Amino acid sequence: MRVGIEQRLDRPRWLVVAVPVGSVVAAFVLAAIVLAVTGHNPVSTYKQLFEAGFLQQGSLTQTLTVATPLAFTGLAAAAAFRMKLYNIGAEGQMYMGTIVGAGAGLYFGGRGGPSVFVIGAMVIGGCLGGAGWALIPGVLRAFFNASEILTSLLLNYVAGLLLTYLIFESESYWRQTTGFNATVFPTSKPLPGSAIWPKWVLGLQGGLTVPLGAFLAVLCAALLWVAYRRTRFGFEVQVAGDSERAARYAGVRLRRKVLAVMALSGAIAGAGGASYVGDFSHALDGDPNGLQKLGYGYTGIVVAALGRYNPVAVVVIAFLLGGLENAGNTLQGVDFPAGLVGVVQGIILFSVLGGELLTRYRLRVTWRQHAPKPAPAPEAAA
Amino acid sequence: MPTTGPSVPAAGPAVVMRGITKRFPGVVANDHVDFEASPGEVHALLGENGAGKTTLCQVLSGLYRADEGEISVLGRPAAFGSPRDAIDAGVCMVHQHFHLVGRFTVAENLVLGDRRGAGRRFRIHPDAVDSQVRRLGERYRLPVDPRARVWQLSVGEQQRVEILKALYQDARVLILDEPTAVLTPEEADGLFVTLRDIAGEGRTVIFISHKLNEVKAVSDRVTVLRGGRNVGTVRAKDVTPRSLATLMVGRELEGPRTPARERARGEVLLDISGLWAEGDRGFPALKGVSLQVRAGEVVAVAGVAGNGQRELAETIAGVRPPTKGEVRVGAAVLKGGDPRSAFAAGVRYIPEDRLGTGVSPNLSVAMNLELRSFRRTSFGPLLRLRRMREGAQKAIAEFDIRAAAPETQAAHLSGGNVQKVVIAREFAGDLKVLVAASPTRGLDVAAVAMVHSYLLEAAASGAAVLLLSEDLGEVMALNDRIAVMYEGRLSEVADRGSLEEIAMRMAGGHPEDGQPDREPLEV
Numbered sequence A: 001m002r003v004g005i006e007q008r009l010d011r012p013r014w015l016v017v018a019v020p021v022g023s024v025v026a027a028f029v030l031a032a033i034v035l036a037v038t039g040h041n042p043v044s045t046y047k048q049l050f051e052a053g054f055l056q057q058g059s060l061t062q063t064l065t066v067a068t069p070l071a072f073t074g075l076a077a078a079a080a081f082r083m084k085l086y087n088i089g090a091e092g093q094m095y096m097g098t099i100v101g102a103g104a105g106l107y108f109g110g111r112g113g114p115s116v117f118v119i120g121a122m123v124i125g126g127c128l129g130g131a132g133w134a135l136i137p138g139v140l141r142a143f144f145n146a147s148e149i150l151t152s153l154l155l156n157y158v159a160g161l162l163l164t165y166l167i168f169e170s171e172s173y174w175r176q177t178t179g180f181n182a183t184v185f186p187t188s189k190p191l192p193g194s195a196i197w198p199k200w201v202l203g204l205q206g207g208l209t210v211p212l213g214a215f216l217a218v219l220c221a222a223l224l225w226v227a228y229r230r231t232r233f234g235f236e237v238q239v240a241g242d243s244e245r246a247a248r249y250a251g252v253r254l255r256r257k258v259l260a261v262m263a264l265s266g267a268i269a270g271a272g273g274a275s276y277v278g279d280f281s282h283a284l285d286g287d288p289n290g291l292q293k294l295g296y297g298y299t300g301i302v303v304a305a306l307g308r309y310n311p312v313a314v315v316v317i318a319f320l321l322g323g324l325e326n327a328g329n330t331l332q333g334v335d336f337p338a339g340l341v342g343v344v345q346g347i348i349l350f351s352v353l354g355g356e357l358l359t360r361y362r363l364r365v366t367w368r369q370h371a372p373k374p375a376p377a378p379e380a381a382a
Numbered sequence B: 001m002p003t004t005g006p007s008v009p010a011a012g013p014a015v016v017m018r019g020i021t022k023r024f025p026g027v028v029a030n031d032h033v034d035f036e037a038s039p040g041e042v043h044a045l046l047g048e049n050g051a052g053k054t055t056l057c058q059v060l061s062g063l064y065r066a067d068e069g070e071i072s073v074l075g076r077p078a079a080f081g082s083p084r085d086a087i088d089a090g091v092c093m094v095h096q097h098f099h100l101v102g103r104f105t106v107a108e109n110l111v112l113g114d115r116r117g118a119g120r121r122f123r124i125h126p127d128a129v130d131s132q133v134r135r136l137g138e139r140y141r142l143p144v145d146p147r148a149r150v151w152q153l154s155v156g157e158q159q160r161v162e163i164l165k166a167l168y169q170d171a172r173v174l175i176l177d178e179p180t181a182v183l184t185p186e187e188a189d190g191l192f193v194t195l196r197d198i199a200g201e202g203r204t205v206i207f208i209s210h211k212l213n214e215v216k217a218v219s220d221r222v223t224v225l226r227g228g229r230n231v232g233t234v235r236a237k238d239v240t241p242r243s244l245a246t247l248m249v250g251r252e253l254e255g256p257r258t259p260a261r262e263r264a265r266g267e268v269l270l271d272i273s274g275l276w277a278e279g280d281r282g283f284p285a286l287k288g289v290s291l292q293v294r295a296g297e298v299v300a301v302a303g304v305a306g307n308g309q310r311e312l313a314e315t316i317a318g319v320r321p322p323t324k325g326e327v328r329v330g331a332a333v334l335k336g337g338d339p340r341s342a343f344a345a346g347v348r349y350i351p352e353d354r355l356g357t358g359v360s361p362n363l364s365v366a367m368n369l370e371l372r373s374f375r376r377t378s379f380g381p382l383l384r385l386r387r388m389r390e391g392a393q394k395a396i397a398e399f400d401i402r403a404a405a406p407e408t409q410a411a412h413l414s415g416g417n418v419q420k421v422v423i424a425r426e427f428a429g430d431l432k433v434l435v436a437a438s439p440t441r442g443l444d445v446a447a448v449a450m451v452h453s454y455l456l457e458a459a460a461s462g463a464a465v466l467l468l469s470e471d472l473g474e475v476m477a478l479n480d481r482i483a484v485m486y487e488g489r490l491s492e493v494a495d496r497g498s499l500e501e502i503a504m505r506m507a508g509g510h511p512e513d514g515q516p517d518r519e520p521l522e523v
Helices: A013-037 A040-055 A059-081 A090-110 A113-146 A147-170 A180-184 A212-230 A231-243 A244-249 A254-281 A296-306 A311-331 A338-360 B053-060 B083-088 B104-113 B126-139 B153-167 B186-198 B212-218 B241-251 B309-317 B339-344 B367-369 B387-398 B415-427 B445-460 B472-478 B499-506
Strands: A001-008 A200-204 A208-213 A361-366 B015-024 B025-037 B040-046 B068-071 B076-078 B091-094 B172-175 B204-209 B222-227 B229-235 B268-278 B282-294 B299-303 B321-331 B347-350 B431-437 B464-468 B481-488 B489-492
Touching: A013 A040, A013 A208, A013 B172, A040 A059, A040 A311, A040 B172, A059 A090, A059 A208, A059 A212, A059 A254, A059 A311, A090 A113, A090 A147, A090 A244, A090 A254, A090 A296, A113 A147, A113 A254, A200 B445, A208 A212, A208 A254, A212 A231, A212 A254, A212 A311, A231 B367, A244 A254, A254 A296, A254 B068, A254 B126, A296 A311, A296 A338, A311 B091, A338 A361, A361 B321, B015 B053, B025 B068, B025 B153, B040 B053, B040 B186, B040 B241, B053 B172, B053 B204, B091 B153, B104 B126, B104 B153, B104 B367, B126 B153, B153 B186, B172 B431, B186 B204, B186 B212, B204 B212, B204 B431, B212 B241, B212 B499, B222 B241, B268 B309, B268 B464, B282 B309, B282 B321, B282 B347, B282 B464, B299 B339, B299 B472, B309 B321, B309 B347, B309 B431, B309 B464, B321 B489, B339 B347, B347 B415, B367 B387, B367 B415, B387 B415, B431 B445, B445 B464, B445 B472, B464 B472
Parallel strands: B025 B229, B040 B204, B040 B222, B091 B172, B172 B204, B299 B464, B299 B481, B347 B431, B431 B464
Antiparallel strands: A001 A361, A200 A208, B015 B025, B015 B068, B068 B076, B222 B229, B268 B282, B268 B321, B481 B489
16 A cells, blocks of 8 residues: 655645644544543543633633734734745734833823723834834845844844843833832833723623723734735735735835835734733733743744634634633643643644645555566665 | 666667546546657657647656556556656656756765665765766766756756756656757757767657757657647658648648738837846846837847846836936836836836746736736725726636636646736737737747737837847747847847848857857856
């Protein structure tokens, strides 16, 4: 028996659905083996995971707190990857979004402006922070042809250190300098009430809380979809992403397009940062074990890839992955090691991304004996 | 050591293919094709684009598996599951796009696929491999430096490496897919000598082409494919190019087109003066080109590839900024390096690189038809998708573009249909100056005729047409005036009927000097 791989010449529509679904099923089967080997009952573990992620009291609220930032970083990655600009700096751009967003919240909230105005300023500030940070690799790419992969990645560390510095190693505007706690341990200044983003409680699961950021992410996805499918800008991005020479011929100004797309991508990640501050942390999170440990920017790349850079799919995937992540956090305990959820997640990502291959190639199994080897090649030496 | 030297030709044919059928979605590429090639012969496979030549060879070389039919190679039945199996059986194919590792040296590329000789050993002895490569190169007149890195080699040299790779594997059957498409005429002549040598050793050379003259010149037998079927195998010396063309196209070709000499000449529409521009590597590729083309006139620019033709076309079209000089369309001076303003001034450009520049390969036909005009047809920043689709349907019908739907990706079209998309797009709107760079390269006879008639139609409608082509037949057939490009300079041919003068200028000489001053450089 021989198993070969052949390129598919056509891509039937059902495959686009069947392959991801099949991959997820395969992943759960594979993960079940891991669970069984480590002495867990796969069926009950899956049930627990699913309940903790999506069904149990308050689980959806928790899931949304993970899914919202993931949706932003996923959209940020998708926006850039569409043009084959591999911005993997959503992580750092998000940090910059939290810094500028929190700064705007503290400043305008402290002066007692109306909440709508303060929140608007935070969103705009977050976008500007992220876009500005993303423009650094953008400029380096557009004018010096430096790989945006490396520069955007390395800037993540710079942004992370800056974040920590602002709270722990300096007397910055973001740091709480008065009060008893602040003298014992460095803490960040809490946002004033008018800078806290509103939430809506739906009558689901005994009160499902939907943060403003979740709506913003969906709006963002819709705008991105329109921008890429139906506008001149999107047309140019698509051409530039497909063939640079064709783009130049079509009169696309490539440098500008690189800058615009990087800025757009960074702005989305930055908006995610603002949402993180306004919706969840309510202060600048400079703790190296806080926001920086969550790795939303990196997981966002996976979200974008799984959603095939389609903004609508990205939002859905962010929600599902958010649920899984949240379930892992909830279940972590004595008989449920933290690493296990990571393993399950890893297997899912691996098989879904690996399954992509099957949309382009097919496996061909040949049962009959292979034709006799012609030409008695000198194969004596082993 | 794989090269065992010429062996006694095996009795019977080297390759037998019976009833080969290969289907692709919506197309039958090969329809019960029978094919036979003998040891020691150069066997040409002739046919229009899409006739199934390449597919047949890809089946033979293990890249595709036939849906039906049988193959035997050197008397043994063969069912190749991969090119590896085919190579082990002695069948090697040199593809149109080379399969070489750019960063490796020539010798390393040769050893790479070798599972019998040096490639099997843990340590490679570079000197031994080098001398072997040199010996092979000398024997087959394929000189290449074994230590050279492949990315530094010209296309012609890379092709030599591909052929050497096949010979290094001791290929008994060597398949070449349109090998002359990337070569200068002199290089092609050299290749033909090599192919004869290889065949002289009892090996079989299968050679895909759609150029009648070279098929007639180099091969012993010719098999003609049409629409995926074998329409006949003939001895090359028994046929004329004309009868081959008839066999290939299935109808009598029209005689060579005589251009309308007395075509009304209008005012100067395209006026290039003292144009300098840099090539991709930063060296001057245009060195003071001046040229005027009048309305209704076709000026053909001949020349060996790489002498600045592409740069000239790109500079006029605004894709490449000039370093000196200017281009005028009518009275207006074009802004250098700005394709949009060139387009707005009425400059239309058919690029040499069809799939990749002329169209964006993974975008739809509808989008590609609007590739240059979407800014004008859109409603503010919003695209008018429905109008785009309707326009595409109209263009598909009008220009007979064989595409399933406006949404079909351009890459899925055949070469001729891609060119129709380009022409449909460039002919829309206000066409004043048409720059066509090798517009018929790689196209079949029918598509060539279609492109030519559009070029003449453009001139007839009062446009200034600048045709840059390496195909002298095309240059001779279409021109009102001929100029020759050599090392970035343009010189006009006084007697446009004199092939000798053109040839001499192409080699860098002037009729007064008598001799070409030196060989064209390969940079």
